[in-house]
Amino acid sequence: MNGFELGTDGPTVVLTGVDGTRTSMRAAAYAAGLARRQGALLVAVYVSGVGAAGGFAGLSAGSLAAVTMSSREYGEQLRAEGTAAAAQLGIRFRFITAEGDPYRELTRIADEVRAETVIIGASEAAGHRLVGSLAVRLVRAGKWPVTVVP
Secondary structure: OOOOOOOOOOOOEEEEEOOOOHHHHHHHHHHHHHHHHHOOEEEEEEEEHHHOOOOOOOOOHHHHHHHHHHHHHHHHHHHHHHHHHHHHHOOEEEEEEEEOOHHHHHHHHHHHHOOOEEEEEOOOOOOHHHHOOHHHHHHHHOOOOEEEEO
8 A cells, every 4th residue: 555545434423412511511522623623513412301201290380381491492502502613613513402311312312313423521410420420321322432521
């Protein structure tokens, strides 16, 4: 062989979960950089826990509606921020919102978009060290390479 291959063997679809926490936003920034360098599609997913069973069982119908609206508005704010950042970086970007269990929704969406890697922020909750965080569950799924960003 005379030359070397130009291009990449890296991922063409990078999925990241965003929820506005410090670690999820760092993970999104890492994922955006990876997508930019690889020429990949960046898929950002915001999962609202509103649809999760039992998470809001004690709320009245009015309170649940307010939480749902607030969550949707926050998702739209994240979408706008992500779209602006992607345009600035010159990367292809797709933002998906879902309701329910974050693990189930992220795995479902990763399969749907045929993600080749998942970038997720480390949980900052102390209890997750004992019972397992979303990141640990995604790693254990063994479907994609998962990068956990502190």
